[in-house]
Amino acid sequence: MDKYEKRILIYTGILLVIFLAAVMRAVSRGISDLPACIPYDPSYLEPRVTALDENTYQVFVVAQMWSFQPSEIFIPVGAEVDFYLTTKDVVHGFHIADKNVNMMAVYGGINKTTVKFDKPGVYPIICHEYCGSGHQHMKAEVIVNYPNK
């Protein structure tokens, strides 16, 4: 093999290792949360928001054609929210604007992720997986700092 070809392979490999190390660093330090699949239970089909304490919330989101329940989620600033996501029918997407949340709602499965809302505002949730003729109407909102706390 030509020496220049070898060098290019080595430098490309080093770059890929740097990329991988950056991802591992973010995950290991808890900077970025990876969604988890948890065992199915029918109780997750009941949409609700529960407060574990002042700053820790659980949101059980149920997707269906063509809405999310609950469609408005009110939480205080600084709250850490565990989202549990499932669907009653077909596969739906679950994306929270300005947050690293990109999950699929799958029938018979529960996906979980944790998000911290440090800034007040309205964070739209949209379905980003085409799910039928009403797909574009499928949205919800996380309202942070309502009422002022």
Add this chain to the structure above:
Amino acid sequence: MTENEKFIPRGAIAFFILLALLSAAIWFGIYFIMLSRS
């Protein structure tokens, strides 16, 4: 033949370096946007 043995692919090296820098810039650009959202 002697000229071929001394040939150094400067253009390809420069292109590779630019490509690697561009890839790193795009990749880390997206990476830090995602970290700022978490």
